[in-house]
Amino acid sequence: MYVLLVASAFNSLTQRVHAELRDHGHRVAVELALPGVPLADAVLRHDPDLVLAPMLTTAIPEEVWSARTCLIVHPGPVGDRGPSSLDRAVQEQVTRWGVTVLQAGAEMDAGDVWATAECPVPPVGKSDLYRGEIADAALRAVLLAVERVASGTHTPVPQDPAAVRTRPYLRQEARRIDWEADSTDRVLRTLRAADSRPGVLDELLGGEWYLHGGHPEHRLRGRPGELLATRAGAVCRATADGAVWIPELRARRVPGEPAPVKLPAALALGDRLPPLREHPAPPPHADARGRTWADVRYREEGPVGFLSFAFPGGAMGTAQCRRLLEAYRAACARPTSVLVLGGGRDFFSNGIHLGIIEAAADPARESWDNINAMDDLVEAVLTTTDRLVVAALGGNAAAGGAMLALAADEVWCRAGVVLNPHYRLMGLYGSEYWTYTLPRRVGAAAADRLTTEALPVSAAGALRLGLVDRTVPCAPQAFAGETARLAAHLAALPAAQSRIAAKKALRERDEAVRPLASYREAELALMHRTFFDPAAPYHALRRAFVRKEAAAATPPHLTRPVPGRPGAAITSLAVHDGAPGAEGC
Numbered sequence: 001m002y003v004l005l006v007a008s009a010f011n012s013l014t015q016r017v018h019a020e021l022r023d024h025g026h027r028v029a030v031e032l033a034l035p036g037v038p039l040a041d042a043v044l045r046h047d048p049d050l051v052l053a054p055m056l057t058t059a060i061p062e063e064v065w066s067a068r069t070c071l072i073v074h075p076g077p078v079g080d081r082g083p084s085s086l087d088r089a090v091q092e093q094v095t096r097w098g099v100t101v102l103q104a105g106a107e108m109d110a111g112d113v114w115a116t117a118e119c120p121v122p123p124v125g126k127s128d129l130y131r132g133e134i135a136d137a138a139l140r141a142v143l144l145a146v147e148r149v150a151s152g153t154h155t156p157v158p159q160d161p162a163a164v165r166t167r168p169y170l171r172q173e174a175r176r177i178d179w180e181a182d183s184t185d186r187v188l189r190t191l192r193a194a195d196s197r198p199g200v201l202d203e204l205l206g207g208e209w210y211l212h213g214g215h216p217e218h219r220l221r222g223r224p225g226e227l228l229a230t231r232a233g234a235v236c237r238a239t240a241d242g243a244v245w246i247p248e249l250r251a252r253r254v255p256g257e258p259a260p261v262k263l264p265a266a267l268a269l270g271d272r273l274p275p276l277r278e279h280p281a282p283p284p285h286a287d288a289r290g291r292t293w294a295d296v297r298y299r300e301e302g303p304v305g306f307l308s309f310a311f312p313g314g315a316m317g318t319a320q321c322r323r324l325l326e327a328y329r330a331a332c333a334r335p336t337s338v339l340v341l342g343g344g345r346d347f348f349s350n351g352i353h354l355g356i357i358e359a360a361a362d363p364a365r366e367s368w369d370n371i372n373a374m375d376d377l378v379e380a381v382l383t384t385t386d387r388l389v390v391a392a393l394g395g396n397a398a399a400g401g402a403m404l405a406l407a408a409d410e411v412w413c414r415a416g417v418v419l420n421p422h423y424r425l426m427g428l429y430g431s432e433y434w435t436y437t438l439p440r441r442v443g444a445a446a447a448d449r450l451t452t453e454a455l456p457v458s459a460a461g462a463l464r465l466g467l468v469d470r471t472v473p474c475a476p477q478a479f480a481g482e483t484a485r486l487a488a489h490l491a492a493l494p495a496a497q498s499r500i501a502a503k504k505a506l507r508e509r510d511e512a513v514r515p516l517a518s519y520r521e522a523e524l525a526l527m528h529r530t531f532f533d534p535a536a537p538y539h540a541l542r543r544a545f546v547r548k549e550a551a552a553a554t555p556p557h558l559t560r561p562v563p564g565r566p567g568a569a570i571t572s573l574a575v576h577d578g579a580p581g582a583e584g585c
Contacts, residue, residue, distance in 0.1 A: 001150050002027045002561060004048035006039065006070075008057045010558060012131045012396060013073070016418045017054045017142055019458035022564045024143065030558035033058050034550060040064050042554075046561075050149050052142070053104070057083070060104045070104035071114055071145055075134050078116050079163040081109035084170035086134065090126050091170070091193035097121050099137040101145040103156055110164075112156035114145035122477050123188075125195035125213065128346045131395060132476035136416050172201045177211075179225030184242040188214045191244070196262075196313065199250055205272040212248040212262060213312055215293035220279065229279035232295050232323065233264030236279065245293040247312050259547040261355045264317070295320070296327050301484060303491040305336040306343055308480075314347030314401055317356040318366070321373035328380055336387060337500065338491040341408060343392040343483045345476040348417075349401025351432070358546045363539065367531040371431050374400050375520055378432045381407035382516060385504035388496065390487060393417050393468075394479035403432035406441060409503060411468040412486065413459040414479045419467065422454045425555070426545070427538035429526040436510075436519045442466050454557055461565075 003026050007014040010030060021028050031042040033056060040063045043051060051070040053060065060070050076085035077098035089097045098118045103111035119137040121129060148154035175194055177187055191214030194200045199210030205227075215234075222228045222238035229236040234247040249268040251260035266273055281294030296309045307327055311320055331339055342348050352370040360366035381389055381404070391408035398420035405411050406421075413419075421438065423430035430451070438447040442465050450457070450465075462468040474482045490496065510516075530536045543549070 001049040001146070002029075002046075003050045003052055003146065004028075004043065004046045005030045006033055006043075006051055006053045006060065007031075007055050008033050009055065010555075011055050012418065013135050013138060014054045015420070015456035016135055016139060016416070016458065017052070017073075018562075019418060019456045019461060020139055020143070021146065022562055023458055023460050024146075025564035026146070027561045027563050029561040030554060032551060032554040032558075034553065037553065042559075043068075050146065051104075052146070054138070054142070059108060062106065065104040069149060071101050071149070072104050072109070072111065073138055073142060074100045074102060074109050075130070075138070076100060076109075077118070078113055079159060079165055081164060081166040082168060084167065086126055086130060087170045087193045088167060089121060090129065091175075091189050093123075093189060094121050097134070097137075099134060099141050101138075101141045102159075109166075110159065112158050114148055114154070114156045115141040117141040117144075120475070120477075123192070124345070125192045127196040128395075128476075131347075132345060132416070136475070139416070172198070175200050177202060179237070179239065181224075181240055184216055184239045184244055187239050187244050188216060191246070199262075201252065204249075205269060205274075207272065208252040209268070210250040210252065210262075211246050212250060213246060215245040215247070217243040217245055217293065218291045227274070227276060229277050230266050230273075231279050231281065231293070233266050233319070234293070234295075235265040235269070235273075235276075247295075258543075259549070261359050261546050262313075263355055263359055267356065267359070296324055298327060298331050300334065300336060301488065303337045304484070304487045305331050305334050305339045306484070306487075307331045307339060307341050308343050310344045310346065311349070313355075314350035314396070314398070315353040315355060316349055316351065316370075316374065316401070317353035318370045318373045320353070321370070321377050325373070325377045325380055328377065332380075332384060332387070336491075337496055338388045338390065338487050339384070340390045340392050340483060340487050341381070342394065342405075343480050344394050345479055346395040347401075348391070348393040348395055348397040349404050350396075350398045351400025351403075354426075354542050355546045358542055363542075364531045364534075368528065371400075371524070371527055371531075374404070374432055375524070378404055378407045379516065379520070382433060382437075383507065385507050386500065388490065388500060388503070390483075390490070392479075392483045392487075393419075394476060394483075396420075399423050399426070399428075399430065400432040403430070403434040403437060406437040406467075407433065409499075410470065410490075412470045412472055412483065413462060413468045414476065415459050415471045415473040416476070417459045417462075417471075419457045419459075419462050420454075421457065421467065422451045424451060424454045425541070427536060427541045428530060429523065431520065431523040431527050433516065433519050433523070435523060436516065455562060 018028050040061050043064050054073045078100050101115045102113050105111040117137040117140040119133040199212045202211050220228045220243045224238050224240050226238045227235050234245045236243050236245050246265050248262050249265045250262040298307050357363050357366045389408040391405035391411045393413045396418045402419050402421040459471045463471050472482050530538050
């Protein structure tokens with residue numbers, strides 16, 4: 001079928017639906033529901049077989065839903081209604097939730113049901129859950145609903161009025177934290193339910209801030225509400241019975257001024273921050289149970305080392321790149337034969353930190369420092385010749401983060417991952433040695449297509465292209481364990497040592513043909529020209545992205561119908577959540 005996706009933003013779920021519908025042979029285009037842009041005109045122009053809304057915060061006009069089938073993806077079980085469905089599920093600590101695909105009509109979330117799917121709700125932030133278990137369930141329900149529409153024989157099921165529960169938008173008054181009385185558990189639930197939007201509005205050091213993210217701290221103690229320490233840009237704040245780490249803050253918007261940027265908490269507070277101890281995470285051997293938060297961790301299991309990292313939104317600023325590089329070098333000093341990079345359940349990496357760059361006194365210089373720090377990290381991976389390096393992507397990767405993964409010997413993706421291996425939409429040529437690694441993996445023609453079309457690629461599509469080496473059909477919570485099992489198997493293979501010797505010889509041959517330094521030099525020459533040109537589109541595109549400015553129109557590369565791939569191997573159907581009968585730059 002020809003499916004038109006209507007969305008408020010081309011977010012992670014919309015991208016995944018776009019990629020996987022193409023995998024299933026459908027033609028797909030996108031129209032954003034933008035203020036002042038008549039959606040009915042766009043739908044009439046496309047004249048699709050089906051309108052599907054994976055993420056829509058406004059109503060589809062009656063002239064559209066009354067004339068053709070329009071399906072809405074609601075992140076809640078049948079009968080659940082309201083705009084804060086997932087927020088409330090996290091805040092109320094439900095253990096199972098669901099996604100419903102229903103027909104658009106006059107009343108929001110009240111239409112007949114075309115498909116539904118359940119999923120577990122682990123104790124993670126809302127955005128992590130949305131990109132993981134919710135997205136897995138959404139794809140199961142979407143693919144079933146689309147199949148039913150295509151059949152022309154299915155009749156959707158009306159909702160039972162007795163089972164309907166309509167709940168209003170979860171406002172900040174209901175999210176407020178009482179630091180004097182609230183336990184660590186309640187504070188974490190509140191923070192996780194607001195991640196990454198809208199955040200929890202709070203007062204701190206004489207200002208109003210939205211708090212983003214939260215991790216428990218089991219050792220530090222202090223007066224409730226007091227700031228106790230910093231760690232890797234985060235601040236630790238005391239609760240009634242413990243403390244939490246808050247990684248990011250966003251200032252409350254002042255009317256008439258640009259929208260503030262979400263930043264590492266210590267950076268956002270700036271001069272307001274009192275002198276606090278930088279409290280580094282303890283070394284792995286002293287913190288085997290992970291009872292304190294750290295955004296970079298290392299552990300070993302026999303001949304396999306695991307270097308995991310989790311940066312908010314997948315963005316890697318200059319300091320984060322340098323800390324990860326330091327940890328990588330330390331990991332390479334260990335007596336292992338396989339090193340797994342990543343392995344977490346959410347974002348692998350989205351490349352340079354556009355928020356920190358936007359907030360910098362000199363964005364051009366910060367851009368330059370950040371891309372060089374990313375390049376240093378990628379270079380270290382590319383030049384590791386004494387062990388096998390595996391990039392393990394439990395979550396999405398984009399731009400320089402996708403290219404970081406390609407520096408490894410093998411790339412393993414959870415089956416629900418979406419890759420965006422391009423830079424064009426941010427007005428950048430790109431670096432991270434992509435001109436060496438991407439053509440080496442997929443060929444020059446495919447590399448050119450990926451970087452110019454700038455469309456999302458599913459894990460199954462990436463496997464077909466050779467962009468990744470393995471897809472892992474498992475739930476987000478199971479990915480780390482599956483990765484450990486596969487890495488142990490890789491290290492135990494008799495051919496492992498010969499592969500290490502072969503990769504060293506190949507690196508030497510490639511270096512003799514064209515040194516790595518020449519790729520970096522050529523890429524950075526173009527990046528430097530863009531960064532230091534005030535008129536370059538990159539600066540306006542970056543600003544619009546980090547300040548969430550609404551687009552004036554749907555980007556042309558999304559409105560063009562993209563043909564599907566009939567007959568392609570559909571590995572995405574193997575995604576499950578482990579239950580009987582049972583989903584970014």
